[in-house]
Structure formats: structure tokens, C-alpha cells
Amino acid sequence: MDGSAESLRGYLEYLRDLGIYDVYRTSDPSDDPALAAWWKSVASPVAPPASATPQRPANSSVPAPQRPAAPIQRPAPSPTPQRPPMPSSNRAPDIVITPPAAAAAPPPAYDFDQAPAPTGQFAPPAMPLVSFNKLAPLPTERVAPADKVAALQKVRDTIGDCTRCPLAYAGRHNIVFADGDPNAELMFVGEGPGADEDASGTPFVGKAGQLLNNMINAMGLKREQVYIANVVKCRPPQNRTPEPKEANTCSPFLLQQVDIVQPKVIVALGATAATYLLGVKQSLANLRGQWHDVRGAKCAVTYHPAFLLRDPRQKGEAWKDLQRVMVELGLKPPARS
Template sequence: MTPPSNPINLNDPATRDALHARLRFYRDLGIGEFYRREVDSALWAQPNPQSEPQPAPAQTQATPPAPPEQLFPQLNQEIDIAPRKPFPAAPAQAEPVPPEQHFAALKLIREEIGDCTRCALAKGRNKLVFGDGDPNAKLMFVGEGPGADEDASGLPFVGRGGQLLNNMIGAMGLKREEVYIANVVKCRPPNNRTPEPDEAHTCSPFLFRQIDVVRPKVIVALGQTAVTYLTGEKRPLSAWRGTVHPFRVGAKLIVTYHPAFLLRDPNQKKHAWADLQIAMRELGLTSPARK
């Protein structure tokens, strides 16, 4: 095989960041996991019914090409193409906590996490980002993980994506202080990459405990990573959006795009607003009158 004239240098941090950003973009569109799926080679061997049958070639059948992970070993390091492993079961639902004890119960969870070193994300962390908002909120937002601004402040969604989320909350007729916000992982992944499965599985039990304490009526999953680790199911985002899904503690799960994705593709904001309107109907909210 003739190598490309300008091969991609996967050792270059800028190139890796660009590739990760592109994968996140496709993932948030709901088509992100295509590179992990095995293809049935028999499908490619079936004849096309619209074409005339072709005589078999006289020469010996060529050796099938090597799989991608052999042709591009570097790609195998950057993108996990190993067979999928089953998701661990979500922790058992905890007993309800009286509303007046929600704040104290969340504080105990934070104290148990402590100065966490349970996964590799702790190595590059500045501040652990636990959660923020009303411990008795009826609406909870779950994102992917902290970014640079969140890592510096210790609060979720305070950067540009957080400003957009605040606007989304305001459009629903609520204030940020009236909802609860958390992430799948509580430490910033390097270069804002998607959390690795072992990182997310290590941290998500604390998220489930937060959910069990707050007991929101509606949970809005922001993006593919959030819904994947909340449900333990790998499906495109398009398969989740537009529908109300039953969830633990009697909550309703609604899925929409992550604010960071909406900043990259503002044309999708109208679709995100349609998702939020579903949440509003479940909560009995009406949009505030525009001045």
C-alpha cells in the first residue's frame, strides 16, 4: 500500500485535539459510534440485483485486506476498536431522604469522595466538580464532565457552555438556583476529551447517589455521554431525543444536545428547545412572557 503524501501525525497534540473534536461533533449528532461497530463481511459479498452477473475472474482470488487495526496501529491507540464490554449495572436505588436532609446527604457524598484518586483523571485535576444547585430541585441536568473553567472554579457549567445552559434554563422560566446540575465524571478529562469507560464507571455511582438524594421529577441528559452512562445503553442520540423515558426514583429522562455542541452548531438550538419544551410539559411549566 502506498502511504499518503501527507500522513496524519497522531503524535501531534493539536492533531489529536482536532480529531477528538471532530469525533465529538459526529457523536453529538447521533452518528458517533459508527467506527466501533463490526461489519458483517457477508453483506458485502451479496450480489447487486440491479446489475448484470459478471463472470468470475480467471486469476486466483486476492488475499483479503488486513483489518484497520493492523494497517493503522496508531489509530488503534487513539480510537478504541475493541469489542464492546457490557455496562456494569447501576447501583441499587437508595431509600428516599427527607427533603430537609437533602443538603446534608449531598454533603456526605461529597465528603466520601474526598480528594479522589480512584481513576487517572485525578492526576491532571485542579478542582473536583461535584454539583451545584437546589438539593430539592424538580429538574436536574446531567452533563459529560468539567471543562477548563469548571476545573478552575469547582462548579459545573460556568464557561461558555454554562452561560448557554443558563439561558436555556431561563427560557424555561426557571433560574439556575432552582435546578440541580452535575456531570458523569467530576474531574476534567485531558484536553476535554470524552471520558474513558473505566473513568465514567468509576465516577458515575456517585452521580446516581446524587440523583437518589435530589429525586428530581425530570432529568435532562446533555449529550451522548450523559445518556449513555445514565442508561447503560449505547444508542445514537437521535434514538433518545423527542421521547420521555422512565428512569430511576420515578423520574422522567429527556435527552438533548450538550451546550458545547450547540455552540459549535447553533442551527441545532431549535431542536434542543423542542426537547426542553418536553421537559417543561412534564414539569407543568410555561415559557415566561417576552418583554
């Protein structure tokens, strides 16, 4: 890492894709018993008890340690020569020097068991995490295949020229609704549009989109056969992670898209998509390799293609995730020519 802001941001995104969010936040010392004990000792230094002082044996032949020399007596300062009084009109106000207060007693040791809830920069983010399953009642009937295009268009019309969250004012050019087949059995959910998507109005069209296309093709499908959407539909500035307020405001639209498409399998691409679909904030390592339920569909979690571009070593792991999806959908990889 060369230390530039760009590389630092890339490193933070790398950690975020792994589900590590709080690298920038100082941890609460009460979370760590060892740190708490250290903090206690620092906050309230205690002199060792007299009995703890090592006693010299009475008949020891070891010479007694030399006592430190008596403190150096400083000569009393000579009296300050008195200045002749100035005329009152030219005199600066008298400076009153307050003698230093007596040394304050050390504060009592901090009791972390009685500590109030952390506030300020230590406060946990106000992020009401609710899974898509709990966000609204599950649909009682499927939308007829012939009606899905119109139903999705109705959702798009509801979004309109949306200004419901701050991303509306963060320089977006297009609201990126979705792409693909409304009757798809497989749905991919990403985090939010990037610069290319913002410019085109279509999700996953940049480099990450090209990699997603390759992943879809490797599964024996074409991009037009799947449905692709994001948690937020407007580009966060500098491609930062959507704030909880933004994601929570926009998620109901994605929820309606899921309920209309009703795919058999949803693949959550990256930690942000998994966080909001599942209503949990865990590392990808915890969430991968198992099936989750999202609105009646089986949900697999894997790496975001943008992360795979930064760390291609994880492509094999992502392929394992997609192979489980292929088994579930009865897909076979295309024959090599």
C-alpha cells in the same frame, strides 16, 4: 475544515455528540454483506470455469482473435566469472542465495460465518453498559428535604480527594461535584468538567454553561432552582470523552446524587450522559423525543450545550426537548418585557 488537529478534534466531538462514536475504527467486514462478498473475492480469486469461456461459432465470419505472441525467450544468462579465492582470513562469509519457493497455493476463502470474535483494534470496547436503574436497588423512601444538604455533603466527603480512576492523575485542579438546589424538581446531567469548571470547581460555568443558563431561564427557571452535575467529576484531558473505566468508576457518585435529590425530571445533556444514565449506546436521534426512566424520574435526552455552540442550527431541536420538560413540570416561559 482546515485539516488542523484542533478542527479534526472538533469534528470528532461533533459526531460524538450525535452519538457516532466509531468513526476512527475500521469496521468489521463481516458486518456488511456486500463488503464481505467483495473481501471474499479478493481473498480467494477463482479462475473462471472452462465452460464460462465464450465459444466462437463454428462458421463465424468474425475473424478469430489474435492469440498473444509467444512469450519472449530470454537468453540464458552467461556464467558468472569466477573470482579468484581470497585468503580465508579476509573473506566475508559466503552468501547463500535460496532459490525462490514455488508459488504458494491461494489461501482458502475466508468463511465469515465461522469467524472468531474480533480482537485487537477490531474488538468492541470493553464497556459494561448498565443503566442507573440496574446499578443499584431503587431507593425505598425519599430523603427528607431538610436532610438533603447533609446527605449530599456525605457523598462529597466520601469522594474526598479521589484517586479512584485515571482522571485523578490527568491534571485536574478541582473535583467538580455539583451546583444548584438539592430539592430541585429538575436536574441536568452533563458529561464532565471543562477547563473553566476544573478551575472554578463548579459545573457549567464556561461558554457552554452560559448557554445552559439561558436555556434554564427560557424555561422560566433560574439556575439556582435546578440541580446540575456531571457523569465524571474530574476534567478529562483536552476535554475528551471520559473512558468507560472513568465513567463507570465515577457514576456511583452521580447515582447517589440522583437518589438524594430525587428530581421529577432529569435532562441528559449529550450522548455521554444519556449513555451512562440509560445504559444504552444509541444515537441522540433515537433517544430524543421520548421519556426514559432513571431512578424513578422521567428522563429526557437533548443536545449538550457545547454541541449547540458548535452547531447553533440544532438549538430549535433542543428547545423542543425542553418544552416537553416544561409541560411535564407545568412550567411557563417568562413573559417577554
